[in-house]
Amino acid sequence: MSETLFSRIINRELPADIVYEDDEILAFRDINPQAPVHVLIVPKIEIATVNDLESEHAELIGKMVLAAKQVAIQEGIAQDGYRLVFNCNKHGCQLVFHIHMHLLGGKQLRGSAA
Ligand code: AMP
Secondary structure, eight states: OOOOHHHHHTTTTTOOOOEEEEEEEEEESSSSSSSSEEEEESSOOOOOOOOGOOOOHHHHHHHHHHHHHHHHHHTTTTTTTEEOOOOOOTTTTSSSSSSSOOOOOOOSOOOOOO
């Protein structure tokens, strides 16, 4: 698989505003934020889309949600609330084919779906 933009960030070949890191996950601010807080939670292993997830990834996905919770607390938005989103393929408007979860918050978000 060719190296994705996010792998290059994980490998420190591209800069990013990193807000959280552990052995398996990196989280950094979205370059084009859609809300006052817009952070991408990214596993260090390359998985292209949600369609490529297998049962062996269940723990990793759970850890991504826990990382998002921690970032929300750090950012001071946990109590008011936030949204966690995975985009998948064309209809989901996925642009980077290395799975990532968007953490959006810091204002009243509109609706729950498109
Ligand atoms: P998606 O549409 O779910 O694939 O989202 C990809 C996200 O990556 C978009 O919100 C982009 O703004 C964001 N993005 C693209 N390049 C960078 C970058 N170099 N650093 C941080 N975020 C980026």
